[in-house]
Amino acid sequence: MGFNRFILPMLLHLVIALMLSSASTLTPPTFPIAMPGCKDHCGNVSIPFPFGITEDCYLNKYFFINCTNSSTSVPQTVLQNAVDVTEISLEGQVHLMQDIASDCYDKNGSLLDNISPWTRLSKRFTFSSTANKFIVVGCDALALVKGFGQNRSYATGCIPSCDYKEDVIDGSCSGIGCCQTDIPPGAWNINVSLTSLNNHTKVWDFNPCSYAFVVEEKAFNFSASNLTNLSNDLSLPVVVDWTIEEGSCEVAQRNTTSYACSGKNSHCYEPFKGLGYRCSCDQGYEGNPYLPDGCQDINECQDPTLHNCTKNSVCHNTLGNYTCPCLKGYHGDGRGGDGCSPDQINWSMIVSGVGIGTAILLFCCFYLCLELRKRRENRLKEEFFRKNGGLMLQQRLAQEGRNTNVARIFTLEELRKATNNFEETRIIGRGGYGTVFKGILVDHNSCTVAIKRSREVNENQVDQFINEVIMLSQVNSRNVVKLLGCCLETEVPLLVYEFIDNGTLSEHLSSTTKSQHLSWNIRLRIASEIAGVLSYLHSVASPPIIHRDIKSANILLDQNYTAKVTDFGISKLAPLDENQVSTMVQGTFGYLDPEYMLTGLLTEKSDVYSFGVVLIELLTSEKALSLDRVEEEKFLANYFISSLKSGHLVQVLDRNIMFDVSIELLKEVAMIAKSCLSIKGDDRPSMKNIARELEVLEIRAKQSPIQVSKIDFTDTEASLLGMQSTKAYIDSGDSSCIHTESHSIMEHMMVPIAGGR
Ligand SMILES: *[C@@H]1O[C@H](CO)[C@@H](O)[C@H](O)[C@H]1NC(C)=O
Numbered sequence: 232m233g234f235n236r237f238i239l240p241m242l243l244h245l246v247i248a249l250m251l252s253s254a255s256t257l258t259p260p261t262f263p264i265a266m267p268g269c270k271d272h273c274g275n276v277s278i279p280f281p282f283g284i285t286e287d288c289y290l291n292k293y294f295f296i297n298c299t300n301s302s303t304s305v306p307q308t309v310l311q312n313a314v315d316v317t318e319i320s321l322e323g324q325v326h327l328m329q330d331i332a333s334d335c336y337d338k339n340g341s342l343l344d345n346i347s348p349w350t351r352l353s354k355r356f357t358f359s360s361t362a363n364k365f366i367v368v369g370c371d372a373l374a375l376v377k378g379f380g381q382n383r384s385y386a387t388g389c390i391p392s393c394d395y396k397e398d399v400i401d402g403s404c405s406g407i408g409c410c411q412t413d414i415p416p417g418a419w420n421i422n423v424s425l426t427s428l429n430n431h432t433k434v435w436d437f438n439p440c441s442y443a444f445v446v447e448e449k450a451f452n453f454s455a456s457n458l459t460n461l462s463n464d465l466s467l468p469v470v471v472d473w474t475i476e477e478g479s480c481e482v483a484q485r486n487t488t489s490y491a492c493s494g495k496n497s498h499c500y501e502p503f504k505g506l507g508y509r510c511s512c513d514q515g516y517e518g519n520p521y522l523p524d525g526c527q528d529i530n531e532c533q534d535p536t537l538h539n540c541t542k543n544s545v546c547h548n549t550l551g552n553y554t555c556p557c558l559k560g561y562h563g564d565g566r567g568g569d570g571c572s573p574d575q576i577n578w579s580m581i582v583s584g585v586g587i588g589t590a591i592l593l594f595c596c597f598y599l600c601l602e603l604r605k606r607r608e609n610r611l612k613e614e615f616f617r618k619n620g621g622l623m624l625q626q627r628l629a630q631e632g633r634n635t636n637v638a639r640i641f642t643l644e645e646l647r648k649a650t651n652n653f654e655e656t657r658i659i660g661r662g663g664y665g666t667v668f669k670g671i672l673v674d675h676n677s678c679t680v681a682i683k684r685s686r687e688v689n690e691n692q693v694d695q696f697i698n699e700v701i702m703l704s705q706v707n708s709r710n711v712v713k714l715l716g717c718c719l720e721t722e723v724p725l726l727v728y729e730f731i732d733n734g735t736l737s738e739h740l741s742s743t744t745k746s747q748h749l750s751w752n753i754r755l756r757i758a759s760e761i762a763g764v765l766s767y768l769h770s771v772a773s774p775p776i777i778h779r780d781i782k783s784a785n786i787l788l789d790q791n792y793t794a795k796v797t798d799f800g801i802s803k804l805a806p807l808d809e810n811q812v813s814t815m816v817q818g819t820f821g822y823l824d825p826e827y828m829l830t831g832l833l834t835e836k837s838d839v840y841s842f843g844v845v846l847i848e849l850l851t852s853e854k855a856l857s858l859d860r861v862e863e864e865k866f867l868a869n870y871f872i873s874s875l876k877s878g879h880l881v882q883v884l885d886r887n888i889m890f891d892v893s894i895e896l897l898k899e900v901a902m903i904a905k906s907c908l909s910i911k912g913d914d915r916p917s918m919k920n921i922a923r924e925l926e927v928l929e930i931r932a933k934q935s936p937i938q939v940s941k942i943d944f945t946d947t948e949a950s951l952l953g954m955q956s957t958k959a960y961i962d963s964g965d966s967s968c969i970h971t972e973s974h975s976i977m978e979h980m981m982v983p984i985a986g987g988r
Pocket residue numbers: 251252254255256257274275302303
């Protein structure tokens with residue numbers, strides 16, 4: 232197949248005049264349509280690539296145009312048989328001139344002339360089924376058109392007729408003198424056959440010939456005169472669709488050398504399913520998509536119909552597109568939509584700006600205030616530290632050096648951390664000197680401590696206070712609540728103690744359930760332990776330490792009911808000089824030594840009196856001072872003494888212990904208590920003797936409680952037990968907060984108390 236077999240009807244191209252008139256006025260394109268160096272027109276017809284006139288100017292032989300005289304001639308497709316071309320469009324259409332079929336008779340009805348042309352195109356050229364019509368003109372005609380639409384044959388036709396010329400209507404080709412029909416799509420072959428039913432005998436007067444042709448629909452407007460005035464050598468334009476190849480885009484793209492749409496900004500498309508492909512410029516580009524650089528950017532801005540830039544915007548051309556930025560002072564979308572609107576003051580921006588500014592300012596102020604406060608606080612801390620003798624303590628601690636058991640200086644920050652900034656939930660008690668907090672030292676084994684306010688320190692008491700702190704922290708007994716250190720950065724110094732978690736002796740005695748757990752042996756041991764510790768403080772330390780506030784509420788118990796004496800908050804070093812003694816009388820009613828109360832003279836014997844009251848508490852589980860008892864018996868001491876005198880001892884003893892031990896032994900203890908409560912201090916035994924006494928009783932009670940019958944105060948007997956008793960309470964603390972080192976007993980005994988005055 233191909234042009235070799237493309238045989239044209241014999242009619243020559245004698246219609247130059249017509250052709251020239253139908254050639255549309257060319258507006259010269261703004262872009263090249265032919266290959267460089269190639270003629271892009273023939274006569275009035277432009278020849279875009281892939282069509283071409285000379286060799287190398289067309290894509291392949293199917294697109295050769297024979298242009299014999301480019302100034303005058305009508306270009307012709309086809310190699311040997313010229314078909315006149317009137318228009319070639321890049322959109323894929325070629326307008327050709329095609330001869331018409333005719334069938335003429337004489338008056339007698341004999342056939343004069345029958346011309347039935349047929350046209351076959353290459354498969355890449357097909358008659359347009361939308362732009363063309365098959366039209367038959369005549370009052371006695373029968374016409375068929377048949378051929379191939381792709382691989383299938385087709386046939387169609389129509390039979391126009393009329394009896395009188397007057398019946399024919401101009402412009403109406405609907406069966407009277409003219410009929411028309413569509414041709415199928417994809418037809419690349421046309422074979423028209425035309426004949427008549429009655430040899431035109433009945434209509435010969437006004438219609439001797441019939442005509443049939445496929446024609447561009449808009450190029451033929453039927454009128455009655457055409458029944459006579461058409462000539463059989465007429466050729467009429469027909470529209471032919473063309474594609475590059477028969478294959479699809481997908482197939483074509485596989486062969487890059489033959490692919491026609493490989494130019495920049497060019498793409499492939501298939502105009503009709505299965506009828507080959509064409510090329511087209513991308514949107515925003517125009518030109519010849521078949522040339523390598525054929526597609527060029529459209530400058531939409533030069534043509535107001537091409538762009539949509541609204542008022543107050545400028546058109547800005549981009550490659551393949553355009554933008555419409557708003558003019559200065561306007562905002563929005565200049566490309567359609569709401570267009571550009573004048574700028575408004577953006578209050579929200581201003582507000583947010585001011586807001587952020589204010590926030591930053593506030594933050595700075597806040598930070599500054601914080602910093603100032605911190606500095607003031609630090610200054611205050613330093614001041615307090617100095618006032619409370621911090622420097623002196625530091626110096627003294629440096630001297631102690633080797634001894635790790637001495638007081639530590641805590642910073643306020645540490646204690647804040649330990650108590651979660653002195654949180655309400657950390658309060659474990661409220662004593663006479665303020666609140667007691669439970670704290671957990673974060674960077675110190677996480678050990679638990681009790682933190683309480685000390686008494687206020689005035690200027691001339693500073694070194695005394697520091698001495699006490701050092702001394703108390705060095706008291707290394709398991710029956711003393713260990714003073715771990717202090718914080719001097721507050722107005723009133725804070726003291727840090729080891730934490731004992733089983734409550735006070737007073738709590739245990741006053742609770743009916745808890746007191747049941749305190750068996751006599753435990754009570755006796757507690758008494759012994761307290762006595763031991765007081766004896767130690769009175770005798771071993773120099774100068775002696777007087778607790779001054781011995782009471783059951785100041786005796787803590789741990790889980791094993793080991794007694795821990797606490798609250799040396801008001802304890803004083805016993806003055807060496809008698810003259811200095813008269814201090815303000817302090818202590819707790821019910822426990823207060825009546826002699827001390829009267830004279831204000833403080834001696835170790837005041838502690839003995841208080842201890843006596845505690846001993847009675849242990850025996851009776853009664854309160855030291857109770858308003859429930861009758862007037863003269865309000866004070867437990869009085870109550871107990873009078874009971875003892877009247878021989879009603881058994882009635883006042885706690886029933887819980889009555890059966891633990893023989894009544895004799897209890898009586899012995901009661902006698903000790905009585906001796907402690909002597910009005911005159913000199914009549915009271917020393918703590919040392921009491922301790923020994925209790926120790927003996929303790930041992931006897933354990934061995935055979937019933938045999939105990941005799942009290943012996945002799946020093947000789949007790950001295951044998953002295954070391955043991957000392958050992959009992961001089962025992963390194965077992966709390967994790969205490970630095971435990973293996974000191975010898977002697978070391979413990981010789982608590983280094985610096986004189987200080
Ligand atoms: C066709 O071309 C000829 C010369 O080549 C010119 O004289 C004529 O005006 C053109 N016709 C049209 C319709 O452009």
